[in-house]
Amino acid sequence: MTTDGPVIELREVCRDFRRPRTSLREAPPVVHAVRGVSLSVERGERVGIVGESGSGKSTLLRMICGLDRPSSGEIIIDGRPVHDQSARRLGWLREQLQLVFQDPMSSLDPRMRVRDIVAEPLVAQGRRDGNADRVTELLERVGLSAEAGDRYPHQFSGGQRQRISVARALAPDPDILVADEPVSALDVSVRAQVLNLIDEVVEAYHLSLVFVSHDLSVVRHVCDRVAVMRRGEIVEVAPTEQLFADPQHEYTRSLVAAIPDLQSALAGRTARDLAQGVADGL
Numbered sequence: 508m509t510t511d512g513p514v515i516e517l518r519e520v521c522r523d524f525r526r527p528r529t530s531l532r533e534a535p536p537v538v539h540a541v542r543g544v545s546l547s548v549e550r551g552e553r554v555g556i557v558g559e560s561g562s563g564k565s566t567l568l569r570m571i572c573g574l575d576r577p578s579s580g581e582i583i584i585d586g587r588p589v590h591d592q593s594a595r596r597l598g599w600l601r602e603q604l605q606l607v608f609q610d611p612m613s614s615l616d617p618r619m620r621v622r623d624i625v626a627e628p629l630v631a632q633g634r635r636d637g638n639a640d641r642v643t644e645l646l647e648r649v650g651l652s653a654e655a656g657d658r659y660p661h662q663f664s665g666g667q668r669q670r671i672s673v674a675r676a677l678a679p680d681p682d683i684l685v686a687d688e689p690v691s692a693l694d695v696s697v698r699a700q701v702l703n704l705i706d707e708v709v710e711a712y713h714l715s716l717v718f719v720s721h722d723l724s725v726v727r728h729v730c731d732r733v734a735v736m737r738r739g740e741i742v743e744v745a746p747t748e749q750l751f752a753d754p755q756h757e758y759t760r761s762l763v764a765a766i767p768d769l770q771s772a773l774a775g776r777t778a779r780d781l782a783q784g785v786a787d788g789l
């Protein structure tokens with residue numbers, strides 16, 4: 508189904524968690540993981556959500572995917588409410604929206620062949636015919652060979668496993684791709700390759716993208732617009748280049764300012780590691 512208007516609409520979304528009681532006399536502490544988030548994603552738009560660890564990014568994504576429900580507020584995907592539906596009634600959402608997680612090792616079943624992993628969302632939809640051709644097409648699309656389908660996840664590098672995750676996410680031909688820190692577990696050297704792949708498939712399949720990262724520099728490469736989260740709230744939303752050129756919120760400014768430091772720190776460490784390698788006779 509396709510309607511006019513935003514493909515994702517969040518209205519005043521909140522999610523509270525109760526922590527276990529630490530004392531019998533006190534009420535159980537409440538964590539306000541997401542606090543009054545409103546945000547729209549237009550069709551074909553790529554929106555980044557950035558913030559430090561614990562700022563509520565994954566909690567927000569899980570609710571967008573229907574894996575968790577808000578304490579209050581509304582989540583509308585393609586014109587249909589998600590926030591008040593049980594998982595059983597969200598079959599349509601699995602066809603429309605697919606996910607890529609941070610750690611492909613824990614999200615790919617180690618006992619399944621890659622071919623079956625990629626076909627899994629199709630089988631879940633009751634599609635039995637033509638899956639083999641579709642899997643071959645998808646593996647090639649993400650830069651793997653058809654023979655990769657015969658192997659198991661542990662036989663691949665981290666970057667290749669993330670390619671497999673992308674192939675599986677594309678299988679049901681979704682409109683929306685949601686990625687939670689998809690390159691954070693990867694070596695710096697393969698990060699750019701996986702980012703380029705995500706960029707390419709979003710373009711080729713006309714997807715809308717929600718991309719979560721704690722790293723502003725990663726989001727810069729793939730997103731049109733960036734929302735900055737802090738302590739459960741969105742403190743600033745702006746087109747990507749504007750956010751970098753003219754950050755309005757103090758917290759955004761600190762994130763932008765931290766990027767060159769981080770890069771030079773990484774470069775410094777690499778140089779030291781190399782020097783150490785030379786010293787060790789490697």
Ligand code: ADP
Pocket residue numbers: 524525526538539540558559560561562563564565566567
């Ligand atoms: P991020 O993805 O930005 O690192 P999260 O959404 O994972 O942040 O977490 C936001 C806050 O919510 C954190 O304080 C975290 O400890 C808390 N939290 C997340 N999930 C749960 C849960 N299931 N139970 C209790 N607290 C949770």
Ligand code: MG
Pocket residue numbers: 564565566687
């Ligand atoms: Mg997270």
